[in-house]
Amino acid sequence: MSGYTKPLPPISEQSKPFWDATREGRLQLPRCNHCSTFHTYFEPWCSHCGKEGVHWEGLSGRGRIWASCRFHRVYFPGFAAEMPYNVAMVELEEGPRLMTNIVGLPNGTLDEMPIGMPVEAVFERVTDDVTLVKFRPAAS
Numbered sequence: 202m203s204g205y206t207k208p209l210p211p212i213s214e215q216s217k218p219f220w221d222a223t224r225e226g227r228l229q230l231p232r233c234n235h236c237s238t239f240h241t242y243f244e245p246w247c248s249h250c251g252k253e254g255v256h257w258e259g260l261s262g263r264g265r266i267w268a269s270c271r272f273h274r275v276y277f278p279g280f281a282a283e284m285p286y287n288v289a290m291v292e293l294e295e296g297p298r299l300m301t302n303i304v305g306l307p308n309g310t311l312d313e314m315p316i317g318m319p320v321e322a323v324f325e326r327v328t329d330d331v332t333l334v335k336f337r338p339a340a341s
């Protein structure tokens with residue numbers, strides 16, 4: 202029992218390499234063998250070109266805020282103590298976009314996380330199996 206009360210992602214055979222990497226502080230995603238599109242879903246086929254066949258490829262962990270908002274409603278009890286909290290879409294420099302939280306902001310307000318702001322991945326171990334990927338303002 203970890204004491205972690207927020208929802209946890211399901212780990213499947215297809216997604217296991219993603220979570221294995223985050224536990225080691227690395228970010229990697231499936232990439233199409235045919236058209237080189239990165240995927241943020243864990244399937245053996247490509248929604249861009251329709252062909253089957255992907256491989257895992259490491260990413261820099263650097264990106265920019267593509268969209269951001271603050272949640273003011275408690276959708277899950279585990280978040281109640283942190284209301285309101287931010288949710289952001291980060292566009293990685295390699296192209297794919299991840300839904301995440303921005304950490305390391307003085308107050309966590311939207312003014313502190315403008316669209317286009319450079320960010321870098323940080324890894325937050327929440328259970329023995331799950332290390333989440335979040336982002337903080339990039340060191341300049």
Ligand SMILES: [Zn+2]
Nearest residue numbers: 233236247250
């Ligand atoms: Zn493809």
